[in-house]
Amino acid sequence: MAGADARESEYRYGRGREKARDAARVETFSDGVFGVVLTVMAVELLQSGPARESGRELPNALAHAWPSYLAYVITFAIAGQVWLTHHNLWRYVARVDQMLLVLNLFVLLFIATIPFTADLLSDNLRGGVTEQRLTAALYVGTVLGESVFVNLTWWWADRRRLLHPDLDPRLVRAIARRALLKPLLYLVAFAVVFIDPILSLCAYLLLVGFYLIGGPGDLRPSAGRTEDRSAA
C-alpha cells in the first residue's frame, strides 16, 4: 500500500491544475450553502409573511411584521460577513486535505443554522427576559461555533502547509490573530445580554460592520492599485 500512496501523492500534487480545482470545488460547494442561507429568510417572508395574515389591513399587516424583516437583514448581514471571511481565508489555501474539508463542513453546519437562530431571536425580541436570553444565547452559540471552526480551519491549513507556499508567515499570523479576536468579541457581546438584549444585538451588528471594513487578510484596493500601476 505504501507504494500506491507514494504514487498517489505524485498524481495529486504534481499538477498545478489539480490543486486549483480541489480548492475551487470547496469554494463552489460552500457557496451553494451560503446561497441558500442568504435567500432562505426572504423565502420565509414570502411563505409565512404578512401577505398571508388574514383579518388585518395590508398596511398594518406589513408594519406588524417588522421582526421578520429584521431577521432577514440580520441573517443577511451575518451570513454575508461570514462569506467574506470565508472568501478571504480560502484565497490563500492552495491545497486541501481530508481534515480541512471536515473542518469546513463544521463551519457550514453552524452557518446553515443561522436563519433558524436569527428567526428565533427576532421573534422573541418582544418577549420576556427568559426568552430573550435563551434565544440570544442560542444565536451566540451558533456564531461562536462557526468562528471557532473558522479559526481551526486557518490553524490547520497553516500547520499542514496547505497555504500558498510563498505566503509571508507574518501575514499568516496577522490573519490568525484577527480571526481569533472575533470569538472573543462575540463573547463580550454575549455577556451584554444579561444587561440588555437589544443592546447586545446592536453590539453584534456593530461587530459585523467592523469586520466588513477590512483588516489583514482582507482584500484592499490600495495595495492592488500600486501593483496595478507597476504592472501597467
Place this chain on the structure above:
Amino acid sequence: MAGADARESEYRYGRGREKARDAARVETFSDGVFGVVLTVMAVELLQSGPARESGRELPNALAHAWPSYLAYVITFAIAGQVWLTHHNLWRYVARVDQMLLVLNLFVLLFIATIPFTADLLSDNLRGGVTEQRLTAALYVGTVLGESVFVNLTWWWADRRRLLHPDLDPRLVRAIARRALLKPLLYLVAFAVVFIDPILSLCAYLLLVGFYLIGGPGDLRPSAGRTEDRSAA
C-alpha cells in the same frame, strides 16, 4: 505590518490565476442566490398552489390562480434581466476588493426580496387602490435599491481600477450612463402607479424587455462575428 501588507499584495495580485478565481467566485456565489430566486416562485406554485385548493374543480382552481403564474413570470423576467446585467458588468471586473464584495452583497440583498415583493404585488392587483399603491411602491423600492447598488458597484470598480486594465474608458462611461438610466426609468414607471397600477406594471415589463435587447456593455453577436472571421 506595512511589510506584511506589501508582500500580501504581491502574492495576491502577482498571479493571473488568482485574480480570475477571485472574480469567478463572486459570480458563482451570486449565481447561487440568483438560482434560488428564479426557482422559488415555482416552488411556491407547488406548495401553496391551485392543486392544494379544496372545494373547487381543478380547471377552475387552476384558472383562478392566475396571479400566482403572473408573479412567477414577473419574478423570472426581473431576476433574469438583473442576472444578465450582473453577468455583463462582472465580465469586465478583473479584481475584487472588500468594498466591491460588500456592494455586491447589497445587490443580492435586494434581489433576494424580489419574489416577496412580486408576490405581494400580484396578490393585490385585484385589491383596492391603497393596496395596489403600497405593494407597487414596495416593489419599486426593491428594484430601485438593486439598481442603485449595481451603479455603485460599477462606479467603485472603475474608481479603484478593478476593471480590466486595457478596457476603453469610453466604453466604461457608456456602460455607466446606461446603468444610471435604469433607476431613472424605474422612477418614471413608479410615478405611473398614481395614474394606473396595471399600466405601471406594464411599463416595468416593457423596461425589462428593453434591457434584454442589449446596448453598450451587453454581449452582441455582430461584433463577435467579425472577430470570428478574422480569427479563422
Place this chain on the structure above:
Amino acid sequence: MAGADARESEYRYGRGREKARDAARVETFSDGVFGVVLTVMAVELLQSGPARESGRELPNALAHAWPSYLAYVITFAIAGQVWLTHHNLWRYVARVDQMLLVLNLFVLLFIATIPFTADLLSDNLRGGVTEQRLTAALYVGTVLGESVFVNLTWWWADRRRLLHPDLDPRLVRAIARRALLKPLLYLVAFAVVFIDPILSLCAYLLLVGFYLIGGPGDLRPSAGRTEDRSAA
C-alpha cells in the same frame, strides 16, 4: 459609439480565458436552477409528506403516498435528462451573446415549472378523465416549451457562429435533427393522452430513457477510448 464598440469586441473576444469564463458562468448559473429543481420534490416529500399525515398507521401512510414518490422520480428523470441535454449542447458553445442568454433563461423558465406540473400530474392520476387530460396537457406544455427553446438555443448558436469554430458542420446538423425530433415525439406521447393517460405517461418515461442512452452530440465512451489510446 462605433469606436467604443469596435474596441469592446476586441477586449471581449481577444482572450481565450474570457470566452471560457463566459460560457462557464452560464453553465454554473443553469446548474443552480437544475440543482433546486432536482431537490425540490424531495423537500416536498419532507414537508407535506406521509410523516405529517395524522390518523393513519405509518406503514399505510407511507404506502398511500405513492403518487408523491412517483412525482419525485418523474421530476428527477425529466430534469436529469434535460440537464444531460443542456450539458451536451453547451459543451460545444464557445461564446455567448445577449440573445443566447435570453433563450437560455426561457429554457430555465420552463424547467423550473417541471416540479409543479409533475406534482399536478401525479396527484390527478387517480382522478377523473378531465383532470388527467388537463394535467397531462399542462405537463406536456412545459416539456414542449423547454425543448422548443433548447432547439432555438442550438439554432441561434449555430447561426451566430457561437459554437466552437472548428466543429464539423455535419455534427452540428446531426445534433439539430436529434434535438428537433424530441418535441415531435413529445407531441405523439401527448396525443396518446386522449387514449389513455397512464399509457401516455409511460410513453414519456420511455422517451426519457431513450434520450439517456445517447446519440449524436452525446458523450460516448467508445470514441474517447480510441482517442485515449492514440494519446498514450
Place this chain on the structure above:
Amino acid sequence: MAGADARESEYRYGRGREKARDAARVETFSDGVFGVVLTVMAVELLQSGPARESGRELPNALAHAWPSYLAYVITFAIAGQVWLTHHNLWRYVARVDQMLLVLNLFVLLFIATIPFTADLLSDNLRGGVTEQRLTAALYVGTVLGESVFVNLTWWWADRRRLLHPDLDPRLVRAIARRALLKPLLYLVAFAVVFIDPILSLCAYLLLVGFYLIGGPGDLRPSAGRTEDRSAA
C-alpha cells in the same frame, strides 16, 4: 454518420481545457444538489420548528424538539460524508461519458432523499418497534442505493478509461475495495435494527466517523507535506 462521430471525438477529447470543464461541470452541478440537501433540514427547523409550536413555554418547546436537531445533525453528517467521498472520487475523473453522468444522476437521486428518510427516522425514534424498523429500513435503503451507485460510478470510470491516464492501477483497486466495503458495513448496521434501532443508528454514525478519518483515495496531509518540501 461514422465520419461525423470520428471528428466529434477529435473535437471533444483533443483539448485539455474541454476535458477539465466537462468534469468540473458535473462537480458544480452535484454541489448544487449537495448544498440544498445540507441546508434543507435547517430550513425545516425554521419552518416547522419549535418556535411555531403554541401552548408551550419556549424553553420546553426548544427542548422537546430534540428529534429535529438530531435529524439535522444526522443529515448533515451523512450528506457531508457522501460529499467528501464524491469529492475524493471525482478528483481522479479526467473525462465523462453519457453513462457516467447517468450513474451520477442516480447517486444524486438517492442523496436528495436523505433529508426525508432522516426526518422519518428521527420522528419515529420514540415510536413503536414497527415504526422504528420501517423507518430504519427506508433510511438504510437510501444510503445503500447511494453507495451502490457510487461503486458503479467508480467501476465504470475505471473500465471506460475515464480516470486520469497515469493513475496507478493499484490505487484504483484500493479505492474500489474501500468503496465496496461501505455498503457491506451499512448492511451489518442495518441487521442490528432487529436487535436495537438506537444501537443501529449509533453504528451508522460510527461508520460515518470512520469514513471521515480517511483511507486510500482520500486527501491526506502527510503525503502532501513531503511533496511540498521537495517542491520548495
